[in-house]
Amino acid sequence: MNVPANETQFLSMLLKIMNAKKTMEIGFTGYSLLATALALPDDGRKYNIGELSQVPEIIFPMADLSLNHKYLIVHGPVLEYILEKNAYPREHQQLKELREVTAEKCGKRSVMSVPVDEAQFLSMLLRIMNAKKTMEIGVFTGYSLLATALALPDDGQVTAIDLDKEAYETGLPFIQKAGVGHKINFIQSDAFSVLDDLINSEENSSFDFIFVDAEKEDYMKFHEKAMKLVRIGGIIAYDNTLWLGSVAYGQDDEKYSGMPESIWKSKDFVVQFNELIVSDHRVETCLLSVGDGLTLCRRLY
Ligand SMILES: C[S@@+](CC[C@H](N)C(=O)[O-])C[C@H]1O[C@@H](n2cnc3c(N)ncnc32)[C@H](O)[C@@H]1O
Structure with missing residues (x-):
């Protein structure tokens, strides 16, 4: 119970x-x-x-506890249920259009966008926090970015960093149509150099929220830098920390061996990152089974 x-x-x-x-x-x-x-x-x-x-x-x-599903990564009909019955009916029109264009133009790569229910969770979190100044590392076509910009107050700012400007421009018309373009500072760059510049400037320690959704092998390095940029009490959120569930399987496991090569390649990085976070006493943390796994870190000091 x-x-x-x-x-x-x-x-x-x-x-x-x-x-x-x-x-x-x-x-x-x-x-x-x-x-x-x-x-x-x-x-x-x-x-x-x-x-x-x-x-x-x-x-x-308290929910009905007769189904012991709480520890599973949500998939199949259950995920469909969440999306159809809860997330899609409340999805902002421009987010819906951005999602549809991403699927049309980017095909299989569209799986990189955060799922609708995760974006709604992040929006609510930003509003609860009264976040004004945020950062996103890994923008792609901008689904999570638009969700963030919609959640920020009119004078809020999100620094959005991605190497891929073309993908960002795919989503840009929907960001503009939603009337939130003025809240976004998009920087086409490798995120590390932007973070280093910010660390060396007066921007140090002033972000309310940082969303990291880039290469998994870089998460540990991003963490050290993000810790210098997020304010005490602020949140760093890391996406894909269950990595399709692979983190729970050994290499010999039948379930694990059926996973695509791309998952196999990064699995150890995600496992190492998850271990690092649990032992990092500078943060309070939790790993949520929303989307592909979302780790929240609240900076304590
Ligand atoms: C999973 S996608 C981001 C998805 C996005 N958050 C969304 O919900 O639509 C990852 C993105 O990170 C970008 N990326 C990866 N490594 C990067 C780096 N070192 N600096 C900047 N961008 C990076 C890639 O170009 C890609 O667009």
């Missing part, structure tokens, strides 16, 4: 990001209750059912 540990770690992080003080939990598992209490400030209050006198800031309804 307990909420899984990674979900609990995410909820704890969310409570801290929100500066939540007054919460409610419907369904008593003890585990999430304790995690919530640990995440609240000293003068925070957790309401149990029957003890409510005021409207709480956040409510955790």
Whole structure:
């Protein structure tokens, strides 16, 4: 019945990001209750059912636990269900058009865009954080970039870096049509040189949120640089950290051997990166099974 540990770690992080003080939990598992209490400030209050006198800031309804699916990477009909019944109906029109053009023009490469449900999650997170200044490393045609720009306030800014300007220009008309082009500073460059320039400038430590979605072999190096650029309390999010689930399999495993060569090549980098993050005490972290795996790191100091 307990909420899984990674979900609990995410909820704890969310409570801290929100500066939540007054919460409610419907369904008593003890585990999430304790995690919530640990995440609240000293003068925070957790309401149990029957003890409510005021409207709480956040409510955790317990889902039906009869299906033990919570630890699986969502796929097939379940993913379809999430998309059709939850994500697509709320997708912004320009995001939908950008997604469709990406599929048409980029064919199989369109799989590089973040899935709709993940983009919606990131948008909500940015709004909860009141993020104003963000960075995206790995833009492609701009699905996650447009989702970010839509989530930022009118004076918000996202520094978007990609080597591939042509892909960015595929999505640009939809960004402009959505009226958020002024929030984007696109830099065509290798991200490392942009990050080094920023680290050496007064921009140091001032980003609320950094989204890393580039080559997996570079994640460890990006992490050290991103840690210098994100503010304390800010979030660095790394995409594809479950790498199609390959991280959980050994090379001799039947399931693993059927995976494409491109996955096989980068798997060890993703595994090493995941190990590095868990042992990095400068951040609070959680690995979410949304999309292809999303690791959130909240800088502690
Ligand atoms: C997975 S795609 C990004 C997808 C994008 N976030 C989205 O949701 O549509 C990865 C992108 O990272 C870019 N990239 C890879 N390594 C890079 C680097 N060192 N500097 C800048 N861009 C890089 C690639 O050109 C590619 O467009």
